[in-house]
Amino acid sequence: MTTNAELRERDLKRVWHPCTQMKDHEFLPLIPIKSGKGVWLEDFDGNRYIDAVSSWWVNLFGHSHPYINDAIKSQIEQLEHVILAGFTHEPVVRLSERLAEVTPAGLNKCFYADNGSSAVEVALKMSFHYWRNSGQPNKTRFINLSNSYHGETLGALAVGDVALYKETYNALLKPVINVPGPDCFHREAGESWEAYCRRQFAHMEETLQKHAHETAAVIIEPLVQCAGSMRMHHPVYLKLLREACDRHGVHLIADEIAVGFGRTGTMFACEQADISPDFLCLSKGLTAGYLPLSVVMTHDFIYDAFYDDYATMRAFLHSHSYTGNPIGCSVALATLDLFQNQPVIEQNKQLAACMREHTAHFEDHPNVAEVRQTGMILAIEMVQDKASRAPFPWQERRGIRVYEHALKNQALLRPLGNVIYFMPPYVISEDEIAHLAKVAWDGLQLAVKD
Structure with missing residues (x-):
């Protein structure tokens, strides 16, 4: 019979665990x-x-969960995986239709990846490439917020701001424009969350006025900076940011990887500000904790900037082997069913x-x-x-x-x-x-x- 002690011993011989100083396990047992x-x-x-x-x-x-378990079993009997380039399947079509129904208005196109960091990479590349295809190749920079976190692949890490994860790899990362964020932990005594966020937005407005001509997008974790010690802000900041991005001609990327699917009290955090971003990154709760899957949702006008004859070389040439995996999509559909039926x-x-x-x-x-x-x-x-x-x-x-x-x-x-x-x-x-x-x-x- 397997015991904790036996499995620990076997693990430590072979497994390198994430976000861990492995020496800790000399005193902190797995x-x-x-x-x-x-x-x-x-x-x-x-x-x-x-x-x-x-x-x-x-x-x-x-x-x-029995309902999600049954969805996996049913899908495995039909199709476990197929290349999504040149092929499609029912679960990915149905999931894309369902997501377009429940997410903020206008997010009609779905591009799939494997995890949250990969979704952020897709959004960054897509925004950059959109401006290139639209005749504005000078718009290559990104604006992030202090204390933000968007993942640990190089592009995603670059647009984050948590030193613990980023500092070691700075030499590998593309520089970004960092703006003091709306973290309400720093508000004055007696100051409301809303008042503080309005005051803090002056930093973003000033930055956009100065750098919009060279900026592709602003990226934000709506309402909660989860890896940044669960720091929080008022929805008014999102509303102000959406208005400013529109005025200055800059994309807005909403990273709802950790906060989507009900975590913040609404299905999606952006709903609380009644905004729709240009790119919405989703993962984690998308499959209710079962399988790796992520999606970037965007608008028709973004999609249209890539739609052309092959010879123009305007296509978005980005891919992952397991893009739109049918089993993952079936789990996501079961997840949405639970929201719909309960x-x-x-x-x-x-x-x-x-x-x-x-x-x-x-x-x-x-x-x-x-x-x-x-x-x-x-x-x-x-x-x-x-x-x-x-x-x-x-x-x-x-x-x-x-x-x-x-x-x-x-x-x-x-x-x-x-x-x-x-x-x-x-x-x-x-x-x-x-x-x-x-x-x-x-x-x-x-x-x-x-």
Whole structure:
């Protein structure tokens, strides 16, 4: 019989894990997972864990969902994969039709890739290439926001701004124009989220006035900068940005890879500002945590700039081997079915209120600077000093203490630095939320001790 210890030993001989200093596993044991059901994961020794982070923000409806499982089984019996160049299949056609129905207005064309970073690469290249095809080859630069994150392939990494991921590889990356963002953690005492975001937008307006002639697009994570410590902003910033991009003739890329499909309280974050971007990047929840698939959605006018005789060499020559994989598309269709057939968004509002209720007392903790929430994403920021908001030195890795405590108490809570956060599957119960809050509170108490 396989045990945790046996699988750990075999793993460490061969597997290099993502976003990990492997030496940590000398004191922080790997957790081998045997099975998952609903919000629960179970290891080979029978220990169980609530997946409070949706397995890196991908899982929407819990592990081993019977409806999605059946969709995979049915598709495998018909077609597992086929090249999407010169061929097509029913799942990719149906998925594209369904996505055009549920996303913001005008996003009528779908270009598929394998993961979120790849989707961002597609959007960047497509925007750049659009301007080239449109007779404006000088528009080659991109504007990003401070503290932003868009993935770890080179193009996506270039338009991010989290030093932890980017700094080492700067010599490989195309320079971008960085603008102070609307992160509401930095607002003045008594200042509303909306007022702060309006004030911060002056930086973007000034940058667009100066650089629009050479800029292809602005890229933004709507409402929540997830990898950037779950920092949040008001929808008004998106509305102002859409208006400014239109005035200055610059594309708007909305990276909803982490925040799409109900995470922010609406199906897509852009809905809260009533805007439609020029490019919408989707992945993660697109397949409810089952399979790698991503899509870039765009408008007819973008598509039309590439539509010409072959000899003009205006085609978008970008591809991935598993583009539009039929099994992935079938899972995405099943995911959309669940949204259509169940009151998911309404139920999430109740769950979000429950999360808020069970974490309200964290606000009074002397080592908590802020408890912030957007829909089904809630973050608790640990600091050394509440009054000054001085952070703990990152070298102390206080968040790891919360993680270790949680694992001993049936919870997978994987903090971002010193930020504890909940981003659970939508099938979590109120009792399970209460348990997570209790574990997080006790973990916080341990983490802030000297």
